[in-house]
Amino acid sequence: MLVLSRKKGESIIIQDQIEVTVLAVEGDTVRIGISAPKHIDIFRQEIYASIQEANRESATPLEADIEAFMERLRSAEIKKD
Template sequence: MLVLSRKKGESIIIQDQIEVSILSVEGDTIKVGITAPAHIDIFRKEVYLSIQESNRESAAPTPSTLEAFMQRLRNQK
């Protein structure tokens, strides 16, 4: 992990396309601004993890779909 120190008003550039700017610092809260191309998704980590979990649940076979699949296999014999 790269660790950088930045002050209010300073930025970090990633791959010529993404700029991360420090907008404000208030106590232990930092406001960060991110400028990136529209095709790049940007999420807070907790939202990203929730999306990933939801995708895993959606992709998992349910007992009824698994049973239907097994029934089709039996009928093919």
């Protein structure tokens, strides 16, 4: 991890496209502004983690869902005969 010190109004640049500026420092809270191209998604870490978890859950089928699907297929095959 790169660690930098910045004062209010100072910025860092990431790969010529992203600028992170310190807007305010109040106690333990730092307000930052981020300028980036529209195609770059920017999330707070906890939101990003929540999105990743939801993606994992939706990509992993539940055994009960698979079993129910297989049962419907078997029932359709029996009715068909």
